Amino acid sequence: MAIIRPTLEQLQALASRLHMQLTPEQASEYLALMQPSLDAYDLVDELPDFTPLVRYERTAGYRPSSRENPLNAWYYRTEVTGASSGKLFGKTLALKDNISLAGVPMMNGAAPLEGFIPAFDATVVTRLLDAGVTILGKATCEHYCLSGASHTSDPAPVHNPLRPGFSSGGSSSGSAALVAAGEVDLAVGGDQGGSARIPAAWCGIYGLKPTFGLVPYTGVMAVEATFDHVGPMTNNVRDNALMLEVMAGTDGLDPRQGAPEVDAYSHYLDRRVRGVRIGILQQGFQLANLDPRVATSVRSAIARFEALGAVVEEVSVPEHTLAGMLWGPIGCEGLTMQMMHGNGAGFNWKGLYDVGLLDKQVGWRTQADALSPSLKLCMLVGQFGLDHYHGRYYAKAQNIARFARAGYDRALERFDLLVMPTVPITAQPLPAADCSITENVSRALEMLGNTAAQDITGHPAMTVPCGLVDGLPVGLMLVGKHYAEGTKYQAAAGLEAAVDWRTL
Incomplete structure (x- = not known):
């Protein structure tokens, strides 16, 4: 036509x-x-579109009732059975609802996308099915992934399985809640500012943000291509390592990747912690909203590392704070251009475009008043920067990000890992639906102080459950060299074997 x-x-x-x-x-x-x-x-x-073939049968599934979905953690239920053997055979899995599962609705936590049905599977979906998983559905996520808490999702907030009425964290809110509640063995989360690690920390599970480009982002709705990540969320370290082994590696379709260095991550699980050099990142313990009880819990876990033979000492990396600040101009201007004006795709990159998603996302313009307050804030900041300064601060922040990365790299020449609290506070009560804009946004962004930095620098970071404060989980974050995920698994497995975090 x-x-x-x-x-x-x-x-x-x-x-x-x-x-x-x-x-x-x-x-x-x-x-x-x-x-x-x-x-x-x-x-x-x-001409017909040139997209991957869908290789595993499935049905469209259904929207679960509130009785079946008390945490609001499921967006859609279905069942896709993978290969009859593989590293993850017999495991069940949930996908964050910004990840394409062909034939099954995808909403990305945002009403403007309701009714969108992907035509092909994301690369990580195919790889996980090839490894034998059974996908049970799509996990609720936050409104366009723009919240570190779990109150912004359409149609309803996600509850923390350890304490209903409290946040499960975001933006991979449903992914963490479903794993922690035992409804699935595994989940895939996204991470642009901490979105896999924050909910993992608040729900007491393991969540990894891999090195930038290690895991292909193909078939996952973009926020900003220079810090989009996707990674595994699990109840134990071994499952996390096996998931990464399955998910990692180039697919030839994601320009974020380059030539990633893939490893046999599960081979690190039985190595001892003795001799691992761990730097206690001072700036990670200096956040204005750090709960002293969280700090105590994390330092107690660090003492366990030392008791296991790790070499532990304090280290200062001022660039940690700088990298977190750089998220503002990069994130706000970048997402305004790519996710909003660019209709979820943007321009100027080679890879697999989802034309159907682009066609659907254009509709946000007719529903802009219904966008979440945290997304509106980012868009207002981003559009201001674009209109008044023609993107110069986005560009300069990207340049300075290399300086911030170098600060981490210098510290990681002395240490194998850096450690700090994943989140400065424990899970907070879900705000009321009619709360003020200020409360809504504050609750969505108050926990990002330590997690946003690694999305800017690209370093791998993993949250490890390390204790409880008033019955709510605390996460310890390990940051390592690019492509050194194995060292994090080595340390996390050592701590997991030495102590049950639920008793701390």
Whole structure:
């Protein structure tokens, strides 16, 4: 079917939007010159899309009732049975609902996307099915992934399985809640500012943000391509390592990847902690909202590492604080351009585009007033930067991010791992639906002080449950060299074997 051609008046209006003025005669001349290019659009429209084949059978599934879904942690239930053998055979899994599962609705926690049905599976979905998992459905996530708490999702907040009425963390809120509640063995989460690690910490499970580009992001809705990550969330270290072994490696479709260094992560699980050099990151314990009880719990776990033979000492990395601050211009301007103006895809990268998602995401413009307050805040900041400073602060922040990465790298020449609290506070009560904008946004962003930095620098970071404060879990975060996920698994497995965190 031929695409529409502009009229002379429409072409003049388009020119005006591009700060040009065309006379009717000039517009007529340009319109004639445009025809060969528009013929190419016709050709593209006629050709079938070139997307991966869907290899495992499934049904569309169903939206579970509140009785079946008391935590609001499921968005959609279905069942997709993977291979009859593999590293993860017999394990059940939930997917964060920004990850494409062909034929099953995907909403990304946001009403403007309701009704969207992906046409192909994300790369990580295919790899996990090839490894033998059974996918039980899509886990609720926060509104366009823009919250570290679990109150912003459409249609309803996600409850912490350890204490209903409290946040499960976000934005992979349902993923963490379902694993912690025992409804699935495994989950996949996304991480752009801590979105896998925060809910994992608040729900008492293990969550990994891999090295930037280690795991292909293909088929996952983008927020900002320079810090999009996806990673495993599990109840134990071994499952986490096996998931990463399955998920990691280039797929040839994600330009975030380059040439990632893949390892046999499960081979690190039986190595001792003795001799591992661990730096206690001072800035990670200096957050203004750090609960002293959280700090005590994390330091007690660090003492366990020392008792197991690790070499532990304090280290200062001022760039940790800087990297967290850089998230503002990079995240706000980047997501405004890619996820919103770019309709979830943006431009100028080679890879697998989801044309159907782009077509659906364009509809946010008719529902912009219903966007979450935290997303509106980011968009307002981002559009201000774009309008008044033409993206110069996005660009400069990306340059400075290399300096911030170098600060971590220098510390990691002395240490194998850096350690700090994952989140400065424990899970907080879910705010009321009619709370103020200030409370809504504050509760969505108050926990990001330690987790946003590694999304900017790309270093791998893992949260490990290390104790309880008033019955709510505390997470300890391990940060390591690029592609050194194995060392984190080595340390986490050592701590897991030495002590049950629920008794601390």
